[in-house]
Amino acid sequence: MIRRSATEIAAAVNARQAAAVEVLEAQLARVEQMEPQIGAYLAKTEELARACARRVDERIAAGASLPLAGVPLAVKDNMCLAGTVTTAGSKILQGWVAPYTATAVQRLLDAGCVPVGKANLDEFAMGSSCENSALGTTRNPWDPERVPGGSSGGSAAAVAAREAALATASDTGGSIREPAAFCGVVGMKPTYGRVSRYGLIAFASSLDQIGPIARTVEDAARMYDVMAGHDPMDSTSLPRPAEPTAGGLRRDLHGLRIGLVREFATKDLGEEIDAVYQSAYRQLAALGAEIVDVALPHAEYGLATYYLIAPAEASSNLARFDGVRYGPRGNGTNVQEMYARTRAAGFGPEVKRRILIGTYALSSGYYDAYYVRAQKARTLMAGDFEKAFGACDLIACPAASSPAFPFGAKGDDPVAMYLMDFYTIPMSLAGLPALSVPCGFASDGTAGARELPLGLQLVAPLYQEARLFGAAHAYEQATRFTLDRAPAGLEGVR
């Protein structure tokens, strides 16, 4: 049962061919078996899961039909789930029990999802490999010597390793799409404001967005449909209705113009990877899309823009972690000392770096030169996309600069790690919906390296999630890269 898609599980539970409690027990056994190798979860939530599964079975018995009946769910640990420890992967929140549930998570529970556990992440969602988690190591199911990507690395690894059918994830500069690409699953970032962030621990508020990770495009679309829509508890949530997407999945791409970005030529990514992307673009054309050339002349400034705006907002959001209301407290004879020691002991190196750079960019004398200039560059980038979407309906490009890399490969140069998000950051700055769908396999050229999945990123104009999922489904069904192939050692999973 647990190797089936979320769509299939929900259909079986709704038809009473399987009980949610049975699906859950099989899932928990699978998690037990895999966790020593994968480490996708920071905490398991069996007790809550059993209660949720029983409730689903009761509702079905009473005649209800639930869109995600009995579907095992991993919840990224920067999202509140009432009564469970919620840490954001940080020592500064170690042991903190969430007093309420995030809206996006609550909607999934109401739709029949069963929460198996809290998934690992880079601390406060800052990172591209999950190596910045202060509380655990997550391994890539396709090669345990490699990272799962980040920041939603636990979510992507859990879904790839069949430790959950669906996972919640959050994306600020690529944190859904990059780990989805690394783990050979589907990850989607909605339009900024589509999914409520009430109960999401904030990183960079003008960028953060919650989205789905799943093994199929259809599963991701169904999960998105449940989460999306206005929430009065989040003042940045879009008041417009979210058009359902799962009913609009397509078999071909006739009538769609797909733009290839002139500045994103894949030749520099190496021969093998270039060949995978060229073949993906040919497949889009073979499915009926008209391929056009578009330009994003300011995309090369994306990284610089992002690494001012996101840390500036983070330095402000993370001011609340001061040892007063939650988390372990550092000792101090006065409150200033207490703040500084609490934060010194509680935050890890990447979080400290971002707080420092953000504080600097917002500090007196530098605000206009750095922060405001970055906000102006952001305007230019959004304008690039607006122009590009005058000539095309979707954009196609890589989801990451390489396949999953070995632990420690990026050394202590933060800019080398940041470059992993070169292809995902511009869309985040423009608030656009974008997803990663598996598009083939490549080794990274090192001797004896295993074949690793790569992700094709599709990008749509604001609010066009239905178009995005529709096209991704056509591509996925025509190629089936990870539908018929599981990570080594996972093929026999029942």
Added chain:
Amino acid sequence: MDVRYVARLARLDLSDEEAGLYQRQLDRLLEHVRRLQELDVSHVAPTAQVVPLTNVLRDDANRPSLEREQALAGAPAREGAFFKVPQIIGDEE
């Protein structure tokens, strides 16, 4: 950038080792972000966020919120109905 000064603004104690490391790493990052100086932004308005939402208001009405005990439950120190903190005003000022 003077990492010690910025760390004080951010209420963050740094060891000597950390200060040296972050100084080096952040200087490298600043070198990268200086590329933005190449852009002509003299006629460009800043973007704070991308969707057209302004002044989202709700009715000024009472509604249920967290119970006091729930709000205090995660506190490292409390006294009665309050969060307890070390001395705020005193000799150090």
